[in-house]
Amino acid sequence: MEYIRITSIDNPLFRSMHDLMKEVFPPEEVLEYALWKEPLEDPGIRVFVAVHEGKVVGTTEYRYYDDFQVAMTDFTIIGQAGLGIGRFLARKRWSDLEVLAAESGKPMLGMFAEIYDPYRTRDHAFGGVKPMDPYVRREVLSHLGYKRIDFPYVHPSWENNGEAVEELDLCFLPTNEDQDELDAGIVVKFLKRYYSVLANKPKAWHDMVEELEGKVTLALKPL
Numbered sequence: 001m002e003y004i005r006i007t008s009i010d011n012p013l014f015r016s017m018h019d020l021m022k023e024v025f026p027p028e029e030v031l032e033y034a035l036w037k038e039p040l041e042d043p044g045i046r047v048f049v050a051v052h053e054g055k056v057v058g059t060t061e062y063r064y065y066d067d068f069q070v071a072m073t074d075f076t077i078i079g080q081a082g083l084g085i086g087r088f089l090a091r092k093r094w095s096d097l098e099v100l101a102a103e104s105g106k107p108m109l110g111m112f113a114e115i116y117d118p119y120r121t122r123d124h125a126f127g128g129v130k131p132m133d134p135y136v137r138r139e140v141l142s143h144l145g146y147k148r149i150d151f152p153y154v155h156p157s158w159e160n161n162g163e164a165v166e167e168l169d170l171c172f173l174p175t176n177e178d179q180d181e182l183d184a185g186i187v188v189k190f191l192k193r194y195y196s197v198l199a200n201k202p203k204a205w206h207d208m209v210e211e212l213e214g215k216v217t218l219a220l221k222p223l
Contacts, residue, residue, distance in 0.1 A: 001083070002051040003092045009037050016056035017049050020079050029075075031158050039197075045074075046096065050085050058085040060093055062111075065193065066104035068186055071097050071111035072194060086140065110174040112190060114155060115141055115148075115223065117169055142223035146171045149182060150219040154208045156201040164202035172220060184215040 006014050014036070021030050031039070039045050050058035061074035073093070078085045101108035115138055153170045157163040172182055191209055195201060212218075 001057075001085075001088055003088070004049050004051055006047045006049060007040050009033065009040060013049050013051065013056055014040070017047075017059045020056060020059060020077055021075075024077050024079070025075070027159065029158055048089075048092065050088055052080075052083060052085075057083060058089055060089045062093055062097070064097055064100040064104075064108070065190065066100070066106065068189055069101070069104075069106050069109045070186060070190060071100075071108060072190065073111055073113040090144065108175055109186075110172050110176075110179075113141065113146060113171050113173065114153075114168040115146065115171045117167060138223055141171070141173075144173060145177055146173045146223060147180075147220035148223055149187065150221045151212065151215075152208070154202065154204045156195055156198050156205050158198070160198050160200050162200035162202050164204040166204075169223075171223065174220065180220050181217045182220055184212055184218050187218060188212050 004013065006017060008014070018030075018033055018036070040047060045061065045063050047061045048059065049056045057079045058077055059079075060076045062071055063074070064071045076086070076089055076093075078089075097108060097111070118138055148169045148171050151170075153166075153168060155165040155168050155170075157165050170187070174182070188209060191212075195205070
């Protein structure tokens with residue numbers, strides 16, 4: 001299996017990747033094809049596909065913010081069961097992030113991820129691929145060490161229509177597995193930076209950020 005970075009919408013592998021995203025994710029989670037041009041060309045955004053026998057069978061997007069020493073996994077898609085795609089992507093991604101952290105000269109504190117709450121996403125089939133089932137994914141990410149950040153999370157729709165999505169939890173994978181709380185300031189800085197690309201964020205999102213700005217730390221809870 002190959003781990004190949006995509007940096008242009010003109011790469012034929014990107015069409016396959018985008019089709020896979022549309023098969024697996026609900027519409028509000030998929031950025032329009034043409035709008036991928038700038039993100040793919042951004043050196044800070046890392047988009048990779050897993051290619052098996054010439055076919056895109058998985059993909060992941062992530063980024064590293066060296067100014068506050070955290071990463072974000074935007075998404076991970078497993079397009080086929082039985083190939084070990086999830087483990088392959090996770091290991092390749094982590095190795096890449098370790099290199100980026102080393103280049104920055106500061107240790108990585110951990111990695112954010114938005115994780116579906118399976119009790120609020122029963123209408124999503126996720127392409128019928130069982131490894132993408134919210135119950136399975138949540139348990140796998142728990143095994144990897146992710147913890148739920150203890151606050152009610154609101155996610156702006158990637159359709160940029162101002163709608164609030166409330167079916168996910170914001171989670172964090174600390175490099176120190178015994179860590180049980182997180183600096184609220186890091187969460188605020190991350191959310192503002194990450195969602196700066198969306199002009200139409202819902203009021204509920206702004207209210208959430210304002211409330212977080214009044215906190216010092218946030219508890220990290222088991223998934």
